[in-house]
Amino acid sequence: MKQESTYSSQLSTLEVNKMLKNTYMLLAMTLAFSAVCAAVGMAFGIGRFASLGLSIGSLVLLFVTLRKADTSAGLFWVFAFTGMQGASLGYILNHYVGMANGPQLIMQALGLTSVIFVALSMYALTTKKDFSFMGGFLFAGLIVVMVAGLINIFVGSSVVFMALNAAIALLMTALILYDTSRIVNGGETNYIRATVSLYLDFINLFIALLNLLGMSNDD
Numbered sequence: 114m115k116q117e118s119t120y121s122s123q124l125s126t127l128e129v130n131k132m133l134k135n136t137y138m139l140l141a142m143t144l145a146f147s148a149v150c151a152a153v154g155m156a157f158g159i160g161r162f163a164s165l166g167l168s169i170g171s172l173v174l175l176f177v178t179l180r181k182a183d184t185s186a187g188l189f190w191v192f193a194f195t196g197m198q199g200a201s202l203g204y205i206l207n208h209y210v211g212m213a214n215g216p217q218l219i220m221q222a223l224g225l226t227s228v229i230f231v232a233l234s235m236y237a238l239t240t241k242k243d244f245s246f247m248g249g250f251l252f253a254g255l256i257v258v259m260v261a262g263l264i265n266i267f268v269g270s271s272v273v274f275m276a277l278n279a280a281i282a283l284l285m286t287a288l289i290l291y292d293t294s295r296i297v298n299g300g301e302t303n304y305i306r307a308t309v310s311l312y313l314d315f316i317n318l319f320i321a322l323l324n325l326l327g328m329s330n331d332d
Contacts, residue, residue: 125299128302129296129297129299132296132301132302132304132307133238133296133297135304136296136304136307136308136311139188139191139304139305139308140308140311140312140315142192143191143192143195143308143312144195144312144315146192146195146196146199147195147196147198147199147202147312147316148199149199150195150196150197150198150199150200151199151200151202151203151206152203153200153203154167154199154200154201154202154203154204154206155203155206155207155210156203157203158203158207159200159201159203159204159207160204161204163204164201164202164203164204164205165201167197167198167200167201168198168201170197170201171194171197171198171201174190174193174194174197175194175309177190177193177194178190178191178193178194178305178309179306179309182303182305182306182309183303187305188305191305191308191309194309195312198316202316202320205320205323206219209323209327212327218323218326218327219323221326222319222322222323222326223319225322226315226318226319226322229286229289229318230289230314230315230318233286233289233290233293234289234293236290237289237290237293237294237297238293238297241294241297241298242294243294243298244287244290244291244294244295245291245294245295245298245300247287247290247291248291251284251287251288251291254280254284255284257280258277258280258281258284261273261277262277265277271328274324274328275324275325275328278320278321278322278324278325278328279321279325281317281318281320281321282318282321282322282325285314285315285317285318285321286318288310288314289311289314289315289318292307292310292311292314293311295307295310
């Protein structure tokens, strides 16, 4: 019984390591592909409505990707989703590039996002702590942020906008821990779905930090 338990533990560790390798490899490729598509979106100078249309389209592709994650077509759909998501960023990136120190703001936001993502991921990977207890709180937080964001579209308050981005940044940092711990502890066993979760954490954290840095720069 002891030998069987040891073998099972070793097998589980190998499976988790393989899952992590596939997830981070695919995450790196999708982020790079998104960056290329964002550059294309910037080059074409897409407007607000085109960006909104691409965002809605990427949301549709997100649901398709999650449904196809267990099939051979999953890889195609994950790149379709992340590519369209990246292209939708062309408008906001051009907005910040137009600022006096816009390129520096973008690089600062990207650098800060990368540092936070790597640090939290390493913490979750090395400690193997289970953060599943945060699931309900994070879901509730996302709902509150989405509702507040929709309301602020009509209100147009810069204070609320800044508070929302601060809340999104905090939620994304918690989600990085939550999603990484799910992989480590066997809560997620599909590397495409795991990649999508971490990709969204990274992108949303980047956008939130960019907006916060941009508003601070305006002040």
